[in-house]
Each structure stands twice: as C-alpha cells, then as structure tokens.
Amino acid sequence: MSVWQAVAAVCLGCYALKLAGLSAPRRVLDHPGVQRFAALVPVALLSALIAVQTFTAGRALDLDWPRTAGLGAAVVALLLRAPFLVVLVAAAAVTALLRHAGL
C-alpha cells in the first residue's frame, strides 16, 4: 500500500463513517453494545497512540526525556484547564527547550 493509497482510504472511510451516522436509524444508538463499543474503543486507541508515539522509536522502546517532559507539560496544562491550543504549545515548547539545552 502506497502512502497516497492510505491517505485516500482514510479520507473516504472517515467521510463514509460520518455519513453513515447521520443516515442510520436512531434505534442503533439504543443498542447497549454500540454504546459500550463507542465509549471504550477510542479510549484504548488513544492511550495506545500516546504510548507508542511517546515511548517508541521504530520497533524499539525508547525513553526520550525531552518528549516525555513535553507530555508531562501537557498533563500540567490539562490539570490547569488550559485551552486545547495552549496544551499543544506548552508540550512543544518544553520539548524544544530541553532539546536546546542538550538533554
């Protein structure tokens, strides 16, 4: 699969999922299995993505201190109820500063 094919598949699929939601009969939402799937799967996916993109490099586990500290800064910003954009800027700024300091 080329990168363009993956990009096209994600674009078409994401739109199809949105349209399917708007078009489906509402009783689908009443099904308890659907609700549980919707609540649990994104939580597992998002936490797995955070772990993989922070603590791995290629196929190796990798503890990169500036990146880990940047994620810590995001946690602090979220605890302080900072807006979304501030969370991202705080994380990138801390990571960049520590890299600049040579850590």
Next chain:
Amino acid sequence: METTTRSPVIRDGLGVGIAVGLSGVAFGAAAVTAGLSVAQACVLSLFAFTGASQFALAGVVAGGGSLAAGAVGALLLGVRNGLYGLRLSGLLGARGWRRLPLAHGVIDETTAVALAQPDAESARTGFLVTFGSLYLTWNATTLLGALGTSRVADPAVFGLDVVGPATFLAILWPRLTGSGPEARELRMIAAGGAAVALAATPFTPAGVPVLLAAAAVLAVLLRRPR
C-alpha cells in the same frame, strides 16, 4: 451593533472553531515531520477532516510501519464520528442531499458545541458556525504548518514530535477524569491499551500495536457484556 439571541452560540462556535482550527499548524508540521508530502497533509485535512485519525496515520508513516494497519487504526478512531452523527441527525434535521455536506462536519468539536445548546435551532447554528470556522482555519493552518516545516532541516528541534501525543491526550483527558466506576473502568482500559501497545511494539510493524490494544478491549467487552 445588533444583539440577538443567537449571538452567544455564534461566539461559542467561533471561539472553539478558530482555537482548535489553529492547531492545524501542528498537524501540518507533524505530517511533514513524519514524511508525508505537503499535498498529502492538505488532502487529509480537506477530505478526512478529523484530527485524531489524521495524526494517527501520520504517526504510522513516521514509524515506517504497516500503512494498511495505520489506515485501519485511523478509521477505528473515525468510528466515534459515526456515533456523533447518530446523536446529531435529529437535531440538525438533515434529510436528503443536505446530509452530504453536513456529514463532513460531524467531529468532536462541532458535536460538543451543538449538544451544549438549549434548543434545536441554536444547536444547528452552533454546528454550522463551528464547522465553518474550524474547517477554514484547520485547512489554512495545515498548509502553513506543512510548508513551514518542509523548509526546516530537523523539526524535532522545535518539539513538534510531541504534538501528536499531546493532541491524543487532550482528546482523551475528559473521559479519564470523571469519578465513579465508569471512569475507573475507562482509566483501566487506557492503562491496559498503552501496556498492550508498548509490549507489542518490538514484535510487530508500526500501526499494529495500536490495533492489538483495541482488540484487547473488544475481548474485555465480549467477556463482560452489560
């Protein structure tokens, strides 16, 4: 200056749309850092238009992993937009061909603004204002971020590699910080998902560990149905 009953919802929608839309610069930067072209980053923002899925695919490209697994992971993240659509269809009164353009706007932020409104008319207004402002800002800043980063020798110097994980954390955060048994279950699932993905990383191509984490959750679901 004219003040109407619609102005608070317009202000909310513009506030969320522009603030979140500006983080498109982070996606554009992260995508080019990962090895996507400027055009590929822009196509994703124009046509996928759902941040978490876009960042997820970029992450797999960066890891040199299985693109098919990356695409499946991105689509699984997009499933939640389908569930938002189920909730919004009655509120938006979307019928016939009008569904086609409205559907593209069904994402985290537009749903949050629409569901926060007291009645269906302001929900519809909130959805449209958030969708319009977020779509324009997200795509303009994706282009800027991608073009800017393509001229930088090493984007990691600017800490851009942490922007993806920080985005996922900000989306996940409200689901983890509640109280009661349900929030506790969600925190367990989050910890389990992260552990499964890290454990699988040395043995599988990039993209696959994230799918294994989702599969582990499904196994828990099937074992303990409610």
